[in-house]
Amino acid sequence: MEEFVVTPWEVRGKINYDKLVKNFGTKYIDESLLQKIKKLTGDLHFLLRRKIFYSHRDLDKLLNDYERGIPFYLYTGRGPSGHVHLGHLIPWILTKWLQDRFNVKLLFQITDDEKFLFKKTLSLEDALNYAYDNILDIIALGFDHRKTEIFIDTEYxxxxxxxxxxxxxxxxxxxxxxxxxxxxxxxxxxxxxxAIQSAPAFIEYERNKRLINCLIPCAIDQDPHFRLTRDVAKVLKYPKPCLIHSKFFPSLSGLDKMSSSEEVSCIYVTDDEELVRKKIWKAVTGGRGTVKEQREKGGIPKNCSIFMYYYYLFEPDDNKLREIENKCKNGELLCGDCKEDLILRINKFLKEHRKKREKAKDLIDKYLVRD
Amino acid sequence: MEEFVVTPWEVRGKINYDKLVKNFGTKYIDESLLQKIKKLTGDLHFLLRRKIFYSHRDLDKLLNDYERGIPFYLYTGRGPSGHVHLGHLIPWILTKWLQDRFNVKLLFQITDDEKFLFKKTLSLEDALNYAYDNILDIIALGFDHRKTEIFIDTEYxxxxxxxxxxxxxxxxxxxxxxxxxxxxxxxxxxxxxxAIQSAPAFIEYERNKRLINCLIPCAIDQDPHFRLTRDVAKVLKYPKPCLIHSKFFPSLSGLDKMSSSEEVSCIYVTDDEELVRKKIWKAVTGGRGTVKEQREKGGIPKNCSIFMYYYYLFEPDDNKLREIENKCKNGELLCGDCKEDLILRINKFLKEHRKKREKAKDLIDKYLVRD
Structure with a gap:
C-alpha cells in the first residue's frame, strides 16, 4: 500500500517529509546551517526559521564556497498550467529574500513546454498564455529587475x-x-x-566559463529532476547545482491532502474577496465540535489549515504566531475569530498583490529575456 | 538470422529493396507514375528513369493535388557527422531537379543535434562545424537561393x-x-x-495556414521517421508529407556492403585526384580473373561497382550507358579502361564541385536561415 506519492507531476497522500529526505537522499537544513546563513545575511527568513524550507543538497558547500569568494546565482521556475495560487509563492518569496540578501542573479524558467507535454488537454497556446499571466505574479513579488532574467522555454x-x-x-x-x-x-x-529543466543550472557557468555555483530553491517534488542534473554535472564537468527544498503549502480541505488541482482547497491570486471568504469559511480547522467544547479544551493548531496559513505565510512574527497558537490551545480563540482575521489578511495581501501585478504589465520587458 | 538492417542510423548487409517496400509498406514508383511526372515536367531525370528513386508514399496524390492547383514544397536533410561523399549527393541532385522543374520552395534541414546525440564521440561543436562544411556542398549543387532555406537545427x-x-x-x-x-x-x-525531424514537414502549412503538401526526397533508410510523421499528421490535422525514396549509392568495396563509414569504400567530395585514383583502382569490379578470360567471356556489369558509378551518377545518357554495358559484356572493355575513364570523370566532377564550393562560401547568407 502506498502511503504517499511525490513526483514533479503528482503529489498525493499524507506526506512524510522525513521519509522524503531519506528516500531522496537529501540533508536536513540543521541549526548550524541556519546559523551560517544568519551569519552571512544578518537574519533568517521565517520560511527558514520555521523549517518550511527544511532540506537541501550541498547548501553547506555553496556557502563555504561563497565565503571563499566563489559566487553563486539562483535558479527557480514555474510550470504555467493555470493561475498562480498562494502555495506557489512560497519558494519565490524565499528566492527573493535570498536575491536581496546575497545580491545575486536569478534565472526564472517558465516551462510552458513541460505543461503542454504533461497535461493532456492543455494546448501550447494556452500554456504560453498562462506563462505570460504567471510572469505578472512573479514580477509582482519585487525581484530586482537588474539581476533577474525570466524566460519562457518555447521563446528561449x-x-x-x-x-x-x-x-x-x-x-x-x-x-x-x-x-x-x-x-x-x-x-x-x-x-x-x-534535460530542458537542467539547462538553466549550467547556463551561467557555460556563459562565464569560470566557477559559479547554482542554488535552486524549489518545492521538494522537483528534486528528482535535479538529482539527474547533478549526476550529469559530474560527467559534463559542470559544477553540481545545490538545492534547498520546501514543504508543500497546506490545503484548506484537510492537512493530509495537497492543494494543487482542487479548486476549493487553495486560494488563487485571482480570487476576489468574496471567493476568499467562502473558501476560508469552508476550510478544515483544528476546532472542536461545539463552542462550549472549544472554550473548555481549546483547539488543535497543528491540525488546523487556518493556523498553517499563518505559519506558512500570513504571520511572519514568531511571537505573534505563538500567541495565536496559545490562545487557540487554551480556548480563547474560536475558529470563526481566526477565519475572519485570516480573510482580512489574505484579502489585504491579494489587493496589494493585484496592484503590483497591474504595474508588472509595464515592467515585463525589464525582466523577460527572449532569443 | 538477419539478412540486412536498414534504420536511419544503421544500414548493413545485402539490401533487398523489394523487401523494404513490403516491410515499410511503401509503393513502387511505377511506369504510370513516371509518365505522370514526365507529363508535368517535360522529361525524366535519370535517377527516376533508372529507378534509383524507386519507392514512394502518396506521390500520386501529391501530383494529382498539384494538377488541381494545390502547391507543394520540398524538404530534405543532412546529418553532419563528417564530410559529404558522392552517395549523399543522390537525393540532393534529384531534389534540385524537382525544385527546378516544379519551381517550388525547398527546406533543407541540417541535423547537428541528431548527429551529436547518436554519435558517442562527436561533440556538438564538431557537429556544427561539419554542418557549415556540408552546407557548402549543398549550395554548390546550385539550388535556387530565392526558393531555398537551409537551416541548422541548433540555430533554428x-x-x-x-x-x-x-x-x-x-x-x-x-x-x-x-x-x-x-x-x-x-x-x-x-x-x-x-520530433525535430518531423517539424519541417509541417512548418510551411503552419506558416501559411492554407493547404500545401510536402514532398520529401530521401534515401529509404529515413522512411521510419516519416512514417511516424505521417501518423501524427492525421492526429494534428496537418497534411501528411509525401515521400520518394532512393536506393543507396553502391560501395566501391563490393555491392553487398554500404559505403557509409568505411573510408575506402566511397569517394568524399574532399578527396584529391590521387586519392580518387587510389580508391577507384582498389574498387571491386565485375571483371574476370585474367585479361584473356575477360576478352572471351566479357565482364559482369551488374556486379561491378565501377559500372554502378556510371549508372548512379557519372553517365546520365542512357544510350552511352548501354554502350558501356554492352562493350563490357562482350569483352571489348577491360576493367582498367573503365577505371581510368571513371577516374577522369570523377576528378572532373570534383574539380568543378570544389570550385562551386569555394564560391558557396560567399553565398551562405543567401541560403541560411537562423532564428
Whole structure:
C-alpha cells in the first residue's frame, strides 16, 4: 500500500517529509546551517526559521564556497498550467529574500513546454498564455529587475537547447524512467523534458566559463529532476547545482491532502474577496465540535489549515504566531475569530498583490529575456 | 538470422529493396507514375528513369493535388557527422531537379543535434562545424537561393521547437521504440529527436495556414521517421508529407556492403585526384580473373561497382550507358579502361564541385536561415 506519492507531476497522500529526505537522499537544513546563513545575511527568513524550507543538497558547500569568494546565482521556475495560487509563492518569496540578501542573479524558467507535454488537454497556446499571466505574479513579488532574467522555454529554447542536448546525451531512458516512474506509454517530449529543466543550472557557468555555483530553491517534488542534473554535472564537468527544498503549502480541505488541482482547497491570486471568504469559511480547522467544547479544551493548531496559513505565510512574527497558537490551545480563540482575521489578511495581501501585478504589465520587458 | 538492417542510423548487409517496400509498406514508383511526372515536367531525370528513386508514399496524390492547383514544397536533410561523399549527393541532385522543374520552395534541414546525440564521440561543436562544411556542398549543387532555406537545427530550434512539441506529445516511447528498434539504454535526446525531424514537414502549412503538401526526397533508410510523421499528421490535422525514396549509392568495396563509414569504400567530395585514383583502382569490379578470360567471356556489369558509378551518377545518357554495358559484356572493355575513364570523370566532377564550393562560401547568407 502506498502511503504517499511525490513526483514533479503528482503529489498525493499524507506526506512524510522525513521519509522524503531519506528516500531522496537529501540533508536536513540543521541549526548550524541556519546559523551560517544568519551569519552571512544578518537574519533568517521565517520560511527558514520555521523549517518550511527544511532540506537541501550541498547548501553547506555553496556557502563555504561563497565565503571563499566563489559566487553563486539562483535558479527557480514555474510550470504555467493555470493561475498562480498562494502555495506557489512560497519558494519565490524565499528566492527573493535570498536575491536581496546575497545580491545575486536569478534565472526564472517558465516551462510552458513541460505543461503542454504533461497535461493532456492543455494546448501550447494556452500554456504560453498562462506563462505570460504567471510572469505578472512573479514580477509582482519585487525581484530586482537588474539581476533577474525570466524566460519562457518555447521563446528561449535556442539558449537552452545546446546545453539540454549535452545533458540528454548522458541520460538514458532507463535512468529517467527510474527517476520519475515513467512507463513506455509516456510521450517522447515528456521523456526528454528533464534535460530542458537542467539547462538553466549550467547556463551561467557555460556563459562565464569560470566557477559559479547554482542554488535552486524549489518545492521538494522537483528534486528528482535535479538529482539527474547533478549526476550529469559530474560527467559534463559542470559544477553540481545545490538545492534547498520546501514543504508543500497546506490545503484548506484537510492537512493530509495537497492543494494543487482542487479548486476549493487553495486560494488563487485571482480570487476576489468574496471567493476568499467562502473558501476560508469552508476550510478544515483544528476546532472542536461545539463552542462550549472549544472554550473548555481549546483547539488543535497543528491540525488546523487556518493556523498553517499563518505559519506558512500570513504571520511572519514568531511571537505573534505563538500567541495565536496559545490562545487557540487554551480556548480563547474560536475558529470563526481566526477565519475572519485570516480573510482580512489574505484579502489585504491579494489587493496589494493585484496592484503590483497591474504595474508588472509595464515592467515585463525589464525582466523577460527572449532569443 | 538477419539478412540486412536498414534504420536511419544503421544500414548493413545485402539490401533487398523489394523487401523494404513490403516491410515499410511503401509503393513502387511505377511506369504510370513516371509518365505522370514526365507529363508535368517535360522529361525524366535519370535517377527516376533508372529507378534509383524507386519507392514512394502518396506521390500520386501529391501530383494529382498539384494538377488541381494545390502547391507543394520540398524538404530534405543532412546529418553532419563528417564530410559529404558522392552517395549523399543522390537525393540532393534529384531534389534540385524537382525544385527546378516544379519551381517550388525547398527546406533543407541540417541535423547537428541528431548527429551529436547518436554519435558517442562527436561533440556538438564538431557537429556544427561539419554542418557549415556540408552546407557548402549543398549550395554548390546550385539550388535556387530565392526558393531555398537551409537551416541548422541548433540555430533554428526556436522555429522548429513548437511543432516538434506538438508531434512529440503524440508519440509514445513504445511507438518510437518499435519504429527504430531502440531499447532503454538509448539517451532521451535520441528518443526525442524524431520530433525535430518531423517539424519541417509541417512548418510551411503552419506558416501559411492554407493547404500545401510536402514532398520529401530521401534515401529509404529515413522512411521510419516519416512514417511516424505521417501518423501524427492525421492526429494534428496537418497534411501528411509525401515521400520518394532512393536506393543507396553502391560501395566501391563490393555491392553487398554500404559505403557509409568505411573510408575506402566511397569517394568524399574532399578527396584529391590521387586519392580518387587510389580508391577507384582498389574498387571491386565485375571483371574476370585474367585479361584473356575477360576478352572471351566479357565482364559482369551488374556486379561491378565501377559500372554502378556510371549508372548512379557519372553517365546520365542512357544510350552511352548501354554502350558501356554492352562493350563490357562482350569483352571489348577491360576493367582498367573503365577505371581510368571513371577516374577522369570523377576528378572532373570534383574539380568543378570544389570550385562551386569555394564560391558557396560567399553565398551562405543567401541560403541560411537562423532564428
Amino acid at each position: 529554447i535556442k539558449s537552452l537547447y545546446k546545453i539540454a542536448l549535452k545533458v540528454a546525451k548522458h541520460l538514458t531512458y532507463s535512468t529517467v524512467k527510474a527517476a520519475f516512474g515513467f512507463d513506455s506509454s509516456y510521450n517522447i517530449g515528456a521523456i526528454f523534458f528533464t | 530550434i526556436k522555429s522548429l521547437y513548437k511543432i516538434a512539441l506538438k508531434v512529440a506529445k503524440h508519440l509514445t516511447y513504445s511507438t518510437v521504440k518499435a519504429a527504430f528498434g531502440f531499447d532503454s539504454s538509448y539517451n532521451i535526446g535520441a528518443i526525442f529527436f524524431t
